[in-house]
Structure formats: C-alpha cells, structure tokens
Amino acid sequence: MSTPAFAPLSYANLPDSAEALRARIRAFLAPRMAKLQPQVRARSWMGFDADFSRALAGAGFVGLTLPKAYGGAGLDHFSRFVVVEELLRVGAPVCAHWIADRQSGPLIARYGTEAQKAFYLPRIAKAEAFFGIGMSEPQAGSDLSAIRTRAERISDGWRINGQKLWTTYAHRAHYLIALVRTSGTPEDRHKGLSQLIIDLKTPGITVRTIPDLAGDSHFNEVFFDNVVVPEEALIGQEGGGWAQVNAELAFERAGPERIYSSIVLFETWLDALRQRPANAVTQRLAGRLVSELATLRALSVAVTARLAAGESPLLEAALAKDAGTGFEQELISLLADVIAADAPPDLLATLHYLMLVAPTFSLRGGTREILRSMIARGLGLR
C-alpha cells in the first residue's frame, strides 16, 4: 500500500479553556453591536473604529497570543480562535487593531529584538499602535518577489525609495511593516528582501487614499521619497524577508476570518425569513448554507489544532482558505437569487454592499489561483 498523497485532517474540539472566553467576549460585544445596522456590520474586518479597538484591548481581548511579559494575554491559538470568531460573527469593526493583532504582533514577537518587543508589543496589546502591511506594489501583486521598493544602508540607518500599493488603512495606521529590497535587483526574486518597521509619520512618506467600488476608503498608495529610518527599523534577518513574510501569511490563512465575511448577510436574511411563512426553496437553502458553514468551521478549528500543536499546516490552511472564501462568495449569490420584491431595506443594503466587495474575498492574502497552485504543489503535482 502506498502512502496517500493527501490525508485529510481529523475532527478537533475547541478546548474548554478557549470556550470559557466565549461568554466574556459576547458580553463585551452585545451592548456595543446592538445599534449598528447590518450594512455597517457587514464591513467586519474592513470596519475601522479606534475607540472600539481600545475598549476591546481594555477588556483584555487584543494581543491574546502575545507573551504576558510584553502586555499580551499569553493565550493559545484556540483562545484567539474563539475571540476572533465571536468578533467576526457579529461584524465587529476590528480593522484598526486587526493587522497588528493578527500579523505584526506575532511577527515582532517571533523575530524582534528585545528592544523591539519591549517597544511595540505592549502598545499593540493596548490598541495604541496600529499597523499596515507593506507588501503589494504596482509591479508586485501575486508575484510578491518582484518588489522594487529599495532600502539602502546609510551611516546610521536605511534610506527608502519606492512605492507600496493596496495598503489597507495606511492613512490611519501608525506603522507599516514593509517588505523591501535591501540588496540585488528585482531579477534576484526572493533573495535580498528584508522587512522594516516604518513609522508612518517619518518625513518623505506620502499616503494617498484609493476609494473602492463601494465608495469606502481603506486602500492606499504609500510613496517613499528618500525616507530615512534608523538602523533598528530592521525586523528579523537582513535578507530574510521572504521567509518571514511567508510565515506571516501562514498566520493569516489559518483563522476563522475566511468563513465569516458574509455571515451578517446570512443572519439578516434568516431574520427576514422568519417573518414570513416557510417556503421550500428558502428552507432548503438555509439548510445548505448552515451545513457548509458548520463543516468549514470544523475545518478551521482542525487547522488551528495543528498550529496549536506547533505544526505549519500550509497545504491544509490554503485548502481551508480557498474553500472558505468560495463559501463566502457563493452565499451572496445564492441569497441574491432568492430575494423577493418585498425584501427588507437592511437586507437589500447589506446584499448590495457585499455583492460589490465579494471578489476581494478570494484576492486578499493570496488569490484563489495562487492558493490552488500551492495546494497542487502540496499534492505533488508540481
């Protein structure tokens, strides 16, 4: 018998210690979310509210996996799963602290010097330092190794020239962790790349907002014109940027955020459905969608269990993300298909918004095509 090319993950439970957080985060959210309309909550992790983030941090729900010594809660991946899941399920406006909590904090905790950890992590845990991701560039989208933004060594630091693109909330964030070229040329691909933590108030940085198709302004272009940052802006290894970025992307593919982007619409539709006599088509559709949701959630927990066990389930995380974003998108078109002429205004507004932004679900953090090629590699096809 040969070893199978792919052995599926087994079912895993969330441990009681993590489940114990659920009631607390729900109690925090209930009064704060009650007044928000669904079309606002549907923005979810694109919704920016610094006061909300600081209150959440005050209640101890930011920096959950960061070490206690640096102001974090020192909890495991399962605990973060529960808190993030509850935030996303109600469409809480988490964007202000989202990147710092999910990616930048863990990156600094893993690769940072003692001074970097002591400086950034306590402020991340208090939601006083918000971060942006400086990866994409005009000529480097899916092909991230093609970046051109360059940092050259000067006597006491780095001089940066170039441009980043699609940088979410760079106009409201305090810092950017940018992937830049510190040696070689774009033809060297993933060699010669490094990550720098850049204070966005540094002279020479221009941030220009790019409104999106729904009229929201979260995207930005960030220009660097002879921007000088100190030596200690470097995070991790000089030339080690590519490996660091890939580790960072693994954090972001694994969580529950890849199944809940349309959940506010689903809940709003269910509420509307219960106001009228049952209909065979809508009842079946409700059953279909909830069965897909339950299974995808179990998959997300199963991937989290592998992370908690210290593994890097790259194939499984890619697979979970591709399946999850497919569900998020399909839910929207399936519900659009059964909209009645007398649908409630909030439901229509939520649907109109999500139909427009749905394509981004399978773009952000690695496109569907990139993910499927990663899965194919994991299956031994390439």
Added chain:
Amino acid sequence: MMDTMLLDAAEKLFAASLSPAVITALESGADALPLWATLTQAGLADVLISETQGGVGLTMAALFPLARAAGEHGVPLPLIETALLRPLTGTLPDGPMAIASTVAHTAAGWHAPRVPFGAVAGVLAVELDGKAQLVPLKHATRQAHGLDADITLTPETLAVALPLPEGTALAELGALAQAARIAGALSKVLAMSIEHATTRAQFGRKIADFQAVQHQLAELAEAVQLASLAAEMGFVAGRPEKGALMPALAKARTSALAARGAAIAHAVHGAMGIAQEFPLQIFTRALHSARLAHGAEGFWQDRLGAALLSSGQTSADFVDTALTP
C-alpha cells in the same frame, strides 16, 4: 493505540482481499459469503460490541476511520451498516445487514427501491408499520443493480423477521454509513486522479503540468477534506436518534461533494475513466450510488433548514449547539 492497530489490520485485510476483479464479480452476482466470512472472522462487523460480549468496544467516533477506509478500498458489502446495527441485535444474523430507510406498500408486498448493498445483503433492516425489524432476505424478490437492489418483501419473508429496538434510527444510521463511504471513495478517486495526472502525457508533458488540471485537483482535495470532516462529525456525535441533525449534516455535505468529486475525477481521467476495464468507475459509481442512498443532499438540507428556522437561533448559535458534536 488499539484503534490504530485495528485500523492497520483492517486496511491490510481490505487490500489483501479486494481487487477491482473481486468487486466487479460481486457486482455481477458472485457469492458474497466468502468475502463476508473473511471480514467477520476478523471481527470487523463486531467492533462496536463491548469486549465482554466478544467485540472490540469501539466508540462511534473510533469507528469512523474504519468506515472511511472501507469506502476507500471499495468494500462491496454493508460492513459498516452491519457494524452500526450489531449492538442492537443478539447473535450475528445470517449474512450482512443492509438498511432500507423507506418502503412503499404495493400489491406485491413492501417495496424498497435501490437499497444500498441490497444485492449482496443477507438481511434487511427496515421499518414496517412503525416497527424497526430485521428481515432475512433468502426468500425476498430482488432486482439487482450492481451492489444495490430493489427489494420486495412478501408476507412469508416477514414471518421470520426479528424485532429491532423501538425507535432505531435506521435512516440516520444508513446515512452515516454512506457518508463515510463517500468520504473514503473521494480519497480514492483523488489518489487515482493524481496518479493518472502525473503519468499521462499529452502535448509532450504530463497533464499534471497544466494549471487547469492542477486547480481541478486542488478542488477535489478540498472535497476530500470537507467530506471527511462532515462524515466524521456525524460519527463523533454518537449513536443517532430519529430526526437527529448530525447525520443530516454528514449526508448533506458528503452527497453534494460526491457529485462534484466524481465529475472532477472523470474530467482528469478523460475518456479512459469511462471504460469499464479502468477501475475509476468502480469508485465513481459508488459515489453516485451513495449520494442518492437514503436521500441526496437536498433531502437532508431540508431537515437542517427546518431545524435552523424553527430554532429561532442565529446561525452561529445553531452551529455551536446543534451542528458541533
């Protein structure tokens, strides 16, 4: 540990006793009893029975890997149906037990269409007039369709029926067994498709080099993962009651994925996959048959949708309380 050893032994036994030729012979009416004797002598039908009663005392959750492996190896007998029913019967009845979840009263007697593994079963578990029972099939009328059969139970066959406990959830047990069969068969067709794509060459290179093929196989791997989890969740939830939701989840998800998975496997195999002599069709036919057995995805989605809507819960609370084992 015990479970892993049992699974390893079972997989070895499946591999040693099954081949496309053996499966095809049973589909064509060959005697199933020798293979059944091999499997039962290894104790595989009794794994849920307690050790004091001569079984292995597995939980339903621990049965799942075995059930999935049976599907992956194409076990052409209702081994898992029998294992699920065994704790409810006294001595091992005469031959494998198939499950019919619905029957219709006709002039000729009770009629159960397309019973999964009905052609190779010795006994049928069925509910008649509200009473679950085991009906020996020696004298029943059967129209075989491969491993499945249309079965008509005449009054004389019913005279020798044995009772099953009141409230035995036959449809749910059958759905769980077939969900696990789908999960296993999907794994098998993924492995066969990868093997084919990495050996078959066209345009001067192996077809696995084409991105269109890679991306379809990625989607098939997703189907394998999701079907396996959904079916496993049904088993982890334990022995179902009538109307239970976890078997509905398991069967709704696996049925939908079975259809998609079979389509991808055939697309990757090209015309070859259609040929009878190529073994892919053994597993894709099993996928289609299992999808329809005990109701396809829409049937079970109805149950889930009705429960969700009447619960008054958010989908999140419903997932946490009703659809998490």
